[in-house]
Amino acid sequence: MKMPKHRRTQREAHGEKKQRMNIMLTPTAANVLDAHAETMGISRSELIERLARGLIDNPYFSHTQR
Numbered sequence: 001m002k003m004p005k006h007r008r009t010q011r012e013a014h015g016e017k018k019q020r021m022n023i024m025l026t027p028t029a030a031n032v033l034d035a036h037a038e039t040m041g042i043s044r045s046e047l048i049e050r051l052a053r054g055l056i057d058n059p060y061f062s063h064t065q066r
Contacts, residue, residue: 014053018045 025033030044037047050056 013046014049018049 033044033047037044040047042050047056051058
């Protein structure tokens with residue numbers, strides 16, 4: 001599901017220029033991400049960004065293992 005333009009994330013955020021990445025997800029996983037992103041009022045990309053940066057509390061994603 002594409003986000004409307006007014007809700008898209010800026011290409012330069014978090015002090016860095018964003019790069020296009022391709023990932024493969026099952027339809028179920030994509031739907032779950034979309035539902036969470038929609039609830040938060042952000043794009044799927046921004047949701048993944050925030051999860052990766054530890055800005056969203058997620059007990060299943062450890063930021064100490066790098």
